[in-house]
Amino acid sequence: MSSHPTVKNIDGRAWVFGDNIDTDLLAPGAYMRAPLQVVAQHCLEAVSSDFARHVKQGDVIVGGQNFGLGSSRELAVQALSFLGIKAIVAKSFARIFYRNAINLGLPVLVCRDTDDIADGDHVSLDIGTGIVTNHSTGKSVQCEPMPPFLVALIDEGGLLPSLKNRLHSDA
Amino acid sequence: MTSTRGMTLAEKIISRAAGQARVNPGEIVTCTVDLALMHDSSGPRRVAEKLEHIGASVWDPHKVVLVTDHFVPAIDVDSANILACTRKWAQAEGVENFYDMQGICHVMLPEKGHLRPGMFAVGADSHSPTAGAYGAFMLGIGSTEMVGVLATGEIWIKVPSTTLTRWQGKLQPCVAAKDMVLHLCATIGMNNSYQVVQYSGSAIDQLSMLERMVLTNMTAELGAKTGIIAPDLITLEDIRRNDKDFEMLMIDQWQADEDAHYDRILDFDVTQLGPQVAAPHSPENTSCVTDHKGVKIDQAYIGACTGAKESDLKMAASLLKGRKVAKGTRLLVAPASVQTTNICAADGTLATLTEAGAIILPSGCGACAGMGAGVIGKGETCIASTSRNFKGRMGDPDSFVYLGSPYTVAAAAIAGEITDPRELL
Numbered sequence: 001m002s003s004h005p006t007v008k009n010i011d012g013r014a015w016v017f018g019d020n021i022d023t024d025l026l027a028p029g030a031y032m033r034a035p036l037q038v039v040a041q042h043c044l045e046a047v048s049s050d051f052a053r054h055v056k057q058g059d060v061i062v063g064g065q066n067f068g069l070g071s072s073r074e075l076a077v078q079a080l081s082f083l084g085i086k087a088i089v090a091k092s093f094a095r096i097f098y099r100n101a102i103n104l105g106l107p108v109l110v111c112r113d114t115d116d117i118a119d120g121d122h123v124s125l126d127i128g129t130g131i132v133t134n135h136s137t138g139k140s141v142q143c144e145p146m147p148p149f150l151v152a153l154i155d156e157g158g159l160l161p162s163l164k165n166r167l168h169s170d171a
Numbered sequence: 172m173t174s175t176r177g178m179t180l181a182e183k184i185i186s187r188a189a190g191q192a193r194v195n196p197g198e199i200v201t202c203t204v205d206l207a208l209m210h211d212s213s214g215p216r217r218v219a220e221k222l223e224h225i226g227a228s229v230w231d232p233h234k235v236v237l238v239t240d241h242f243v244p245a246i247d248v249d250s251a252n253i254l255a256c257t258r259k260w261a262q263a264e265g266v267e268n269f270y271d272m273q274g275i276c277h278v279m280l281p282e283k284g285h286l287r288p289g290m291f292a293v294g295a296d297s298h299s300p301t302a303g304a305y306g307a308f309m310l311g312i313g314s315t316e317m318v319g320v321l322a323t324g325e326i327w328i329k330v331p332s333t334t335l336t337r338w339q340g341k342l343q344p345c346v347a348a349k350d351m352v353l354h355l356c357a358t359i360g361m362n363n364s365y366q367v368v369q370y371s372g373s374a375i376d377q378l379s380m381l382e383r384m385v386l387t388n389m390t391a392e393l394g395a396k397t398g399i400i401a402p403d404l405i406t407l408e409d410i411r412r413n414d415k416d417f418e419m420l421m422i423d424q425w426q427a428d429e430d431a432h433y434d435r436i437l438d439f440d441v442t443q444l445g446p447q448v449a450a451p452h453s454p455e456n457t458s459c460v461t462d463h464k465g466v467k468i469d470q471a472y473i474g475a476c477t478g479a480k481e482s483d484l485k486m487a488a489s490l491l492k493g494r495k496v497a498k499g500t501r502l503l504v505a506p507a508s509v510q511t512t513n514i515c516a517a518d519g520t521l522a523t524l525t526e527a528g529a530i531i532l533p534s535g536c537g538a539c540a541g542m543g544a545g546v547i548g549k550g551e552t553c554i555a556s557t558s559r560n561f562k563g564r565m566g567d568p569d570s571f572v573y574l575g576s577p578y579t580v581a582a583a584a585i586a587g588e589i590t591d592p593r594e595l596l
Contacts (some may be wrong), residue, residue: 018552020361020453024564030543032212035240038317046568065361069394071540071560072213072297095364096297096395100313147199159315161324164225 010086010107011124012058012116014134015051016071017044019064023169027069027075036082043079055083063090063119068097079100087125089114089132089143102150105158112141122133127151177428178403179333181367184308186426186499188291194433196332196365206234206285206292206309207320210276212241212542213295216253216583217314218321220589227322229264235321236260236268241542247390264558274508274534277301277476281380282510284413286424286480290404293320298476298558299351304380304385305410306402306425310365312389331396332434333367338374340442347486348385349376349478349556349576352440353447357381357457359502361435363395366434369427370400374441380409381482389476389558392454401426423483430454443552446592448554452562458461460579470553471496472565473530473577474505475539477557483507486577487556488523489596490585492594497587503531503545527585541565547572554583 025046031039044051061067061080063089067090068076077100080088087107091114101108107127114132119125128151130143146154156162178186178193186194188202205544209218214237222228229235239257242243242250261269270279276300280286288306293299295317302309310328312320320326351374368384378386383400390398402422410417446460473487475480484506496502504524505510512534515521525531536543539557546566547553552567553572560572573589582592 022559022561022564024541024559024561028563028568030546030563030566032252032540032542033247046563048362050323070297070559072295072299072311072313074217076313077313092364095311095313095396099316103313103315103319129246154282157564159319160225162220163227163319167225167227167322 009124010060010076010127012056012060012086013056014060014119014121014123015046015055016062016117016119017064020066020069021043021063022066023070023073023076027073027079032073032075036078039075040079043083052083055085057084058086059084061088062090062114062124063088065091067093069094071094072100074100074104077104077106077138081106087127089125099141102153103159105154107154109146114140115140127154176432177430178222178269179367179431179433179508180306180369180425180427181308181331181333181399181547182431183327183329184289184291184537185376194330194332198330199327200330201325201327202291204234204293204324204326204419206236206239207317208236208276208280208292208294208296208299209317210237210241210296210563211239211243211253211257213314213317215257218318219260219314220323221318222321225322226316229321230324232265233267236280238270238279239265239272239558240275241540243272244533246543247482249520259422261435269399272534276477278480278507281305281409282508284410287410288406288421293317293326297391300339300390300397301384301476303390303397303399305406306382306400306523308397308399329365331365331367332361334437335369335371335433336436336439338372338438338439338441339547340374340440342374342441344596345578346401346444348382349440350444352386353449353454353457354387354444354586355447355572356389356454357380359393361392361394361453361455362502363393363513365383366395368374368393368395369399370398372431374404375400378516379482380405381480384480385477387430389454389488392558432470434461446579448579449560449569451560451573454574460575460589460591463573464591465571467552468500468554468583468588469551470537470545470547471500471502471554472557473539473579473580474503474508474555477558478577479505479507479511479560481511481514483556483577485543487581488520490578490581490592491527491529494525494527494585495550499588500584502527502529502584503532503543504529505537506534508534538565554580554589
């Protein structure tokens with residue numbers, strides 16, 4: 001299997017959220033007609049008014065249970081990616097959001113042991129090994145391993161590049 | 172690990188779609204897709220360029236159903252352009268099953284005769300499990316995933332296990348399928364991943380297809396992969412409205428084996444179930460209506476794929492007949508389809524609603540998803556027959572949505588506050 005050049009060293013500030021962060025919080029319906037950059041400005045505003053303004057490239061979301069529940073809208077993932085989020089670690093994910101994230105090349109790791117990570121902590125994570133290190137506390141936790149074919153999909157950049165490769169190699 | 176035990180209905184459908192003799196929960200399989208549903212929000216505007224980018228075309232336009240329901244009718248230039256893009260694509264790709272402003276996609280599928288038991292279907296919308304009322308296995312997916320389906324006609328899935336819910340007893344007056352599924356949200360929560368929720372028992376047998384659809388529709392809120400109901404004579408009769416040749420054999424074929432394995436079996440008696448209300452901001456925040464009595468409401472909304480079908484409008488009308496919407500409260504009704512409007516206009520249901528003070532809105536997803544007419548402002552409270560009451564979903568982030576059955580919504584409209592609909596009998 002190939003290495004993970006695009007996702008190997010994710011390193012940034014942790015934005016910690018609780019359980020049940022839904023797709024209406026991530027991509028409010030009122031902005032669904034608008035372009036991505038507008039939706040992104042309103043991402044999570046109902047629970048964190050400064051998130052969209054202060055989030056930086058390379059930052060990481062640490063979520064609770066059932067992250068991304070609700071709608072099938074991909075803008076929920078795209079808004080986070082647009083703002084610079086490079087991975088999401090959560091206790092569990094809603095099924096459509098989980099698949100959308102992987103299809104769009106955003107690493108999503110399931111980890112039940114994230115209570116130690118506080119908002120603003122400096123964390124890094126390795127998608128290949130599934131180890132999340134909290135540099136603010138010095139603690140590391142092991143996430144549930146992703147199935148290899150999904151790691152490979154993220155490696156390729158998501159479903160579209162993968163499909164493109166497949167369709168070309170079939171031809 | 173192989174197993175020789177029988178299969179659940181969902182496992183049978185997945186096996187057939189995967190071209191395997193059997194499947195086991197946890198296994199990852201690739202399934203061929205019998206039907207792919209998209210709408211104006213998730214469809215052409217999201218998939219057209221991507222398909223082109225990967226150099227693919229639609230694998231089988233006859234298996235695609237396209238519906239405009241999220242941005243109809245256009246309320247601004249952005250929505251008009253999204254709709255124009257949708258119409259253009261349908262024509263260019265030869266999608267014959269294109270329903271433009273005819274109703275909400277999950278209601279269109281059965282109305283136009285697209286569903287059959289045993290079907291493996293996907294929809295670029297989270298409420299796609301609605302089709303499970305017809306004994307079909309239908310998954311909600313995102314738009315990029317849909318590009319994969321459109322390009323290949325296939326999708327991979329992890330085979331889910333099945334939770335069997337068994338519902339006995341007889342529903343009391345002013346209690347409906349909506350109350351059953353809200354109660355289920357409160358009971359098993361919203362994080363039932365890798366599960367199919369099957370609905371069975373004498374209380375399900377007695378439900379009409381439209382009411383069964385409420386259960387499978389809100390299976391999305393349970394966080395399950397999908398919901399399903401084994402087909403029976405009521406299913407048969409409904410499908411025969413569109414397809415006279417549909418045979419009983421198809422009903423018999425799509426039943427679970429007697430020795431199927433269920434991950435969980437949950438028993439409910441609906442006889443004791445009262446009207447349920449989900450308080451802000453989650454469907455699982457549900458308890459009996461009596462716990463919420465007296466909550467003042469600004470708006471009552473009968474709408475969405477969940478709660479604005481013919482049966483829903485008639486529930487509301489049964490309480491609104493001869494009564495008026497309370498002063499200072501507005502009642503909005505957005506019928507789920509044009510056919511719903513036609514039927515309810517012909518039999519007087521709409522007149523009952525409007526005489527009581529209801530405002531009739533166009534058919535579409537409307538205020539439910541915060542995209543159409545009827546959204547609410549800062550500090551306002553709405554009670555709705557819709558499926559979700561997440562913070563900010565129906566409008567301002569600082570607004571409040573309660574969920575209930577059409578009976579409970581109508582009763583609140585009359586009283587101007589949440590009230591027990593049984594008191595209006």
